[in-house]
């Protein structure tokens with residue numbers, strides 16, 4: 177049953193939604209123009225086969241997200257540990273971090289353009305910003321929540337501060353690091369369109385905007401689907417690594 | 431004042447309270463008793479009276495508001511691997527295998543051993559705790575009783591002078607519990623280390639101890655100290671000996687009246 181649940185049901189979920197979509201499109205009950213799944217898949221296929229087509233956009237967008245997440249998480253890791261370790265720092269910076277996290281990245285793009293210009297750095301900056309603030313909160317809350325009992329056990333066995341950090345706090349936090357990366361990935365994909373609003377040369381977000389301005393609805397849909405698909409694949413990749421790296425974690429089976 | 435300078439652990443008029451101002455609650459109100467070298471002492475007390483708090487002070491996790499705990503004559507101010515601790519909630523590290531958990535203390539700078547010595551120690555305690563065959567297992571594959579055996583082995587491995595045990599078997603089922611009591615008794619026979627065991631169970635306290643300290647209701651003081659005259663070493667038959675049964679009857683009466691008076695105080 178659990179094997180079936182894991183392999184078949186996710187596809188069944190997609191099938192249900194696509195069927196509903198198809199019904200909506202063919203019956204026209206919304207009274208609006210909705211392309212059918214077939215038309216959208218055809219548009220996507222067309223775009224993917226075209227030389228210099230959607231594949232270029234996918235590659236660029238994936239690369240941007242990867243760089244954004246990598247840099248964002250590389251920054252949030254030390255900051256997260258510092259905030260978790262020093263309560264004073266946390267008390268001081270927690271509000272401002274939550275403030276920055278709540279700002280929609282799209283609102284920042286005009287400022288980014290003014291100060292950084294419209295080059296690739298500008299787009300990456302928006303993504304790094306989003307990835308950093310999303311992951312740093314997950315990280316320091318996770319680190320601060322490392323069970324006191326492990327810290328006490330480590331101390332009672334004779335661990336120094338440094339040993340406690342390296343051999344108890346860090347390993348105990350690894351699961352949370354994966355959560356942080358997944359959150360950062362999700363937020364970065366969500367921010368991609370905003371980032372590519374900044375005078376982008378290509379990219380999935382860029383395709384969506386361009387197709388929209390030419391009223392090519394099925395291409396808009398195709399772009400959206402591809403973003404979702406890439407995000408899903410990346411998340412699955414991280415989860416695969418996570419399952420191996422933290423196989424020690426006890427999961428509550430429901 | 432406890433004047434015995436030969437004590438391994440000496441509680442000397444320890445006071446602990448939590449909170450401040452109007453919300454302040456006194457928990458420990460002047461507790462004094464000793465644990466001598468090689469002696470196994472159990473601390474019995476009604477629930478919530480401050481037993482864990484007392485152990486946390488002895489371990490060095492918590493500073494008392496007044497009085498002090500001395501370990502080999504020195505004031506306890508921080509945790510130290512000469513005082514091994516076993517917690518109720520299997521505090522073994524889930525990311526390490528059984529043998530790495532047991533070796534953990536020996537790989538720290540504080541009590542680093544040579545590889546051979548570490549291996550020897552790990553092997554010895556794996557055997558003493560009956561964990562053969564599970565050396566490479568991750569804790570998530572172990573039952574509660576086995577996890578607690580890993581925790582005991584890990585505490586023993588750093589060669590502490592005293593073991594502090596906070597209701598280590600409380601979360602186990604009755605049968606596993608009895609088995610663990612016998613295992614711990616055999617281990618303390620073989621090891622002859624001083625131990626302070628916090629427990630709710632009169633039976634457990636008698637089975638394992640030389641002496642039992644009964645704590646009163648919060649704010650707690652020592653209510654009574656009894657020597658356990660059941661012949662040593664203990665075996666499952668000890669539980670049926672007249673001395674055992676008589677002491678059990680007495681202590682159960684004391685515990686009943688303590689929790690009864692706490693109940694009446696809470697529900698007048």
Ligand SMILES: Nc1ncnc2c1ncn2[C@@H]1O[C@H](COP(=O)(O)OP(=O)(O)OP(=O)(O)O)[C@@H](O)[C@H]1O
Nearest residue numbers: 448449457475476477478479480481482483484648
């Ligand atoms: N950090 C803390 N802050 C405030 N109150 C605390 C704290 N730790 C313990 N207490 C209170 O002190 C009292 C004694 O707690 P403690 O855990 O030592 O009792 P215990 O005898 O071990 O209880 P149990 O039998 O349930 O294990 C309790 O009323 C508890 O609420």
Ligand SMILES: [Mg+2]
Nearest residue numbers: 481482483597
């Ligand atoms: Mg307790």
